[in-house]
Amino acid sequence: IESKLPQVKTTIFATMSTLAQKHQAINLGQGFPDFSCDSSLIEYVNQAMLAGHNQYPPMTGVPALRQAIAEKVLNLYHAKYDVDTEITVTAGATQAIMTSILACVHPGDEVIVIEPAYDSYIPTIELAGGIPVLVGMKLENAQFSIDWDLLATKINPKTRLILINSPHNPTGMSLTSNDFEMLANLIRNTKILLISDEVYEHMVFDGKAHLSIASHPELAQRSFIISSFGKTYHVTGWKVGYVLAPKALTTEFRKVHQFNVFTVNTPMQLGIANYMQNAEHHLNLPHFYQAKRDYFRHALADSRFQLLPVSGTYFQCVDYSAISDESEINFATWLTQEIGVAAIPVSAFYREQTQNRLVRFCFAKQEKTLDAALERLLKI
Numbered sequence: 001i002e003s004k005l006p007q008v009k010t011t012i013f014a015t016m017s018t019l020a021q022k023h024q025a026i027n028l029g030q031g032f033p034d035f036s037c038d039s040s041l042i043e044y045v046n047q048a049m050l051a052g053h054n055q056y057p058p059m060t061g062v063p064a065l066r067q068a069i070a071e072k073v074l075n076l077y078h079a080k081y082d083v084d085t086e087i088t089v090t091a092g093a094t095q096a097i098m099t100s101i102l103a104c105v106h107p108g109d110e111v112i113v114i115e116p117a118y119d120s121y122i123p124t125i126e127l128a129g130g131i132p133v134l135v136g137m138k139l140e141n142a143q144f145s146i147d148w149d150l151l152a153t154k155i156n157p158k159t160r161l162i163l164i165n166s167p168h169n170p171t172g173m174s175l176t177s178n179d180f181e182m183l184a185n186l187i188r189n190t191k192i193l194l195i196s197d198e199v200y201e202h203m204v205f206d207g208k209a210h211l212s213i214a215s216h217p218e219l220a221q222r223s224f225i226i227s228s229f230g231k232t233y234h235v236t237g238w239k240v241g242y243v244l245a246p247k248a249l250t251t252e253f254r255k256v257h258q259f260n261v262f263t264v265n266t267p268m269q270l271g272i273a274n275y276m277q278n279a280e281h282h283l284n285l286p287h288f289y290q291a292k293r294d295y296f297r298h299a300l301a302d303s304r305f306q307l308l309p310v311s312g313t314y315f316q317c318v319d320y321s322a323i324s325d326e327s328e329i330n331f332a333t334w335l336t337q338e339i340g341v342a343a344i345p346v347s348a349f350y351r352e353q354t355q356n357r358l359v360r361f362c363f364a365k366q367e368k369t370l371d372a373a374l375e376r377l378l379k380i
């Protein structure tokens, strides 16, 4: 058949995990924890199933979960989202991203994507008939940042949407209030909408608070804000997330959502709603992951890799140019096959080839996994 996505191959995360398995490499590639979630979370889900909550929930999500999300967002970001009309539970962030894009991008609309970008964004825009307009981040002194002047040159009357992601996968950078002001100035007198991918909102380090678009009323008014319980509660396989958006945007979102998945599994939603009652479960996360980040970075400081700063996420990007001049995909493949540690080439987050020499490691792992990987990486 004539492909709708001729440029798309199997996602790098599946590819590298398969390669890691084949070579029995330690998998620091695909982003997922190798430890279990809290047993109480599993018990809550079990209780929900045993109590008979196994049929369709409401299309918009279980009310108790939407309520818990509203309370969290109010407490952390001082933003009020209406439980019934402005919060929708989704099958992970991936579905929320796709549904938001399908809901607002018309054929021929331009959508600004800041690269490196999570790999689902561009194919999803193309499926909607939109035109991805790519804006590369600046990489100076091993530090990524957004070039707002460059982004400004891409805005025109066809621009429908801008996607942002903070904390950012794969770079680990986070947007600042200055970035928000630049963005607000750029779109103030336009009809441009925003998707703010905040799946790593609870992984922000060094005592800083996550800056959510929800806390910026002017931007929030035109934004779909997306998060994922997979990241926050160490259950990436459950695929439960949510989208916050003002009523008019939520109305359009739900028109698509109801025919996309219709609903998201009931017992997980109820279990998560129960678990969220204790805010410590997400408030402890920065501390938990910062310890892992510091442990991993400290050990890698003695290696030949150059470490990029990580202000958030559970990813560490490293520059390997002191070790090899191979392309990122070749280097990541070699690392997996020959060294026994899988990583993700950062080129997977770009549509065009770059000259960078970067790979991404996921440090959401038990100490013994990190130790085993470090032993191999320090030998290179």
Ligand code: PMP
Binding pocket: 031, 091, 092, 093, 094, 095, 118, 165, 169, 197, 199, 227, 228, 229, 230, 231, 236, 239, 240, 241
């Ligand atoms: N956005 C980003 C930036 C991600 O890193 C991920 C997954 N790691 C997702 C979206 C998708 O999240 P989910 O697994 O909840 O679909």
Ligand code: GLN
Binding pocket: 011, 013, 014, 029, 030, 031, 032, 169
């Ligand atoms: N988002 C995760 C990552 O960046 C992986 C998700 C996936 O496998 N699609 O590693």
